[in-house]
Amino acid sequence: MYQEILKLLNFGTLEIEKIVNKITTHKYNPFYYHGALPQFYLWVLYLSGLLLFAYYIPTVDNAYLSKSLVNAWTSVDYITKTLPFGAIFRGMHRYAGDAMVITIILHMIRVWFTDRYRQYRWVQWTSGILLFVLVLFIGQTGYYLVWDDRSLGLTRMTVTSLAWLPIIGQPLKHWFLNGDLISNLTMSNFLFIHIGLSFSLLFFLWIHYVRMTRPVLTPPPAINYILVALVLLVVFLCPINSGQMANLNHQPTTFDIDWFFLFPYWLMAKVSLLSYWLIMFLGVGALTIIPWFIRTKPVEAAEVVTNKCTGCSLCYRDCPWQAIEMVVAPANSRFKLLATVKPYRCTGCGVCVGACAFDAIDVPNLPDAQVLDQIKGLVSAS
Amino acid sequence: MSEKKKVLAFMCERSVEINETDLQNISDVGVIKFPCSGMIQPLMIEAALKAGACGVVVTGCQLGDCFYREGNKLLKERLLGERPPGLKKTVDRRRVLGLWLSKLQKSRFIDDTKEFTNFVTSLK
Amino acid sequence: MNRSHFTIISSVVSVLALLTILVSCLMPFAEIGLNDSTQSYPGWLQSVAGLLVTFYKPFMPIGNDLTKYLKTQGVMTNLGDYAYIVFLSIAMLIASLAIGIVGREDATEKTVIPEKK
CATH class of the missing domain: 3.30.70.20 (Alpha-Beta Plaits)
Structure with a gap:
């Protein structure tokens, strides 16, 4: 049954690719570079992130004892409003992240539908799931860094959900906040998680690639231009504005959701913490074990x-x-x-x-x- | 297996799917299936031509879409002499054709193979 | 490939290349706000500022539209940066189209091995 469905999906993918091939030829068919697309966006994210990092100040309250308020929110505000092209790089950093999630999902769906995820490919699949979870988490930490209303709301929701976990809950909360309360140390921890984990992606990517000779890491330049241009157009069409500066004495009640990164928080608001963690763990677990659902006779090695x-x-x-x-x-x-x-x-x-x-x-x-x-x-x- | 085949098609089992009726349609062509087009040795092409085949059609998936990652790309480079092992100098280059088609491009395969068969049989 | 086919492709590509250059020329103009004020031009450009303004004049309505859109989206500063990336992305899209048209020439579904000389 499952095999039959998979076969249909495979034919569907081939049919779509055939149509795309008519337009682009195999040389520029983005489906043939599905793994390289998120990798390209990762480079875009590293570069734009580097520029933002140069101006970002990871504190909650006044840093450097300056007369005017200097903190995470005002530094982001400075980047957005004053720094030449700051708003553009901020926009690129956010939308390239969204684009990376979209391309990762595309990559995942394609390898699934074309049956390229199991047997000898299990290392790629499981490391891929791990990478995906990491990318989502890194993206979420990015949303805390802006330190507007939403960041405060998200931070508090994360703290509640972590603290709920038995045994490891309290230590995790302590690690996450870098103390027991939201403080300047919390922001520097967020920044460290955001950047440190981003670079750990490279390590997991190495595992992702290690069994492949000559992995396809970059799409051809023509596709790269389109990828960047699409992000730039979105930056123009939906310019980013920060919300109000976070106020620790005030609890934000509603905020916009970025569906690519923040859907877990939407879920968290809907269901109890028990169901939330169950859905999260079971969801990731189910994805991880998919390769072993199908029994096929083992490969006879050369x-x-x-x-x-x-x-x-x-x-x-x-x-x-x-x-x-x-x-x-x-x-x-x-x-x-x-x-x-x-x-x-x-x-x-x-x-x-x-x-x-x-x-x-x-x-x-x-x-x-x-x-x-x-x-x-x-x-x-x- | 009753008549002598003039052209041999070495095909990746994941590219074009050929059934019995198609085979009758192109009765001059004998098909050998491989798990991946990358498995096809230049030696096998030479052997086929030496055994008396007029030509060899090599069929892999669309370039860039090899299930085993790069079999078709490697074979293409071998045929063009860009990657060892290549075809021997004595092999008549005109009698070898590479086709890179997805599973859904059967009619394209049949057309091209027919054209190639006509061309090869007209060679002396 | 026959000759007329080749001519069509090369003319399409050259038109696209010219378009890319034209749109790229609009980028610096976009950055200063797509208007006829010449104040922010550097000194060495002031002498030809009038000429540039005449060249850019047809594009000023676009500038107004972009500005209006950005204002509705809540962007109040650095409007020029946004206009700049609009033209940059359009230039990149046209350029990738041109590169794609040139590059697809050696995309192939059929390999005929060239004869040894």
Whole structure:
């Protein structure tokens, strides 16, 4: 049943891509760069964030004992209203974040529908879920940093939800606020979480990419221009205005929701904290275990024909899965190196067979000899 | 398997899907399926031509859409001699054709294969 | 590929390239507010300021529209920055279209291997 639905979805994706191909050709089809799109937006976010970081002051009340009030909100206000192009970079930082979430969801849906998420791809899928959760959390911390009404509301909601958790609740709350109350230390903690976790994304991206040879990291320039231009147009169409400066003596009751990042808070306001945490944990858990729902017969890994392998490393270079390792050949060999297959990484695709000029590697499903027999059978049948 | 096939099509099982009626439609063509077009060795193409085939059509998915990430791209580079191993010098380049089509482009495959078959059989 | 096809493509691309340059020229003009005031021009530009204003005159209604829209959205300062990115993004979109048209030439669904010389 599930398989049937998946097959339909796969055909749907192919149909859409076929139409897009008619317009853009395969070279500029954004669907063929689905993983590179969020990666590109990550660079946009790093750059725009760097510029905002230069002017941002992470305090709740007056910093530097200056005469006029200098805090997070006023520094953001300065960036938006006075700094040349400050408003633009702020807008880019926010909307590139939204765009990153959209492209991540697109990426996720495509790998799901085209069945490219399970078996030998489980590392990519699970690290991808982790990355997605991290991106959402980093985006939320970005909303605290502005320190307007909404930030205060979100901070208080987060504190309540964290403190509710048994055993780890109080320590988490203490970590989150960097103390027991909202203070200047809280803001610097938020800034640290926001920036520190952003860079930890790179580590998890490394795990995301580590089993892939030559991962597609950047779309072609023409697509990049469109990606940036779209963000810029949104920055113009929906310019960002801060709300009122947060007032610790006042509890904000309503605020606008950014649906890409702040939907958990919408949920939190609707249901009890118990259901909230249940939905969150079960949701993430369910997404994580999806790859193991389908049982398929395990991959039969490629096998090296040891006495034919010359150690030329062509298969090692071509394998798209980093599944072949060149090891030192045994002492009685005429050659220096020997290819070995890591069976837990092998997908059985046979790219190594195509790369081998000596028939020295075979996929058990379809050995070379069988292919040659088929060729002879078809050509010389009488 | 009764008659001799003039052209062999080496196909990725995830690109164009060919059924029995289509095969009768292009009766000169014999099909061998591979898990990925990246598995096709230049040696196999040479073997097919040596065994007496007039031509070889190699079919992979749309470039950029390989299920196994880059099989079709690597094969294309091998055919063009940009990546080892390549075709031997003695192989008649005219008798090899690469097609990069998605599962839904069957009619395109049949048209191109027919045209190619006519072209190859007219070569001496 | 035949010759007429090639001419059509190259003419389309050159039109798009010219458009990109034209829109890019509007960017600095947008930044100072898309109006005929020449005060914020640097000294070395003052001598040709009149000429520039005549060139930019047809685009001033756009400037008014942009300003009006931004005011309704609550933007009160640095309006020029927003106008600048509008033209920047339009220039980028046209440029990507041009690059795409040039680049799609070697996109292929069919590989015919060239004969060895």
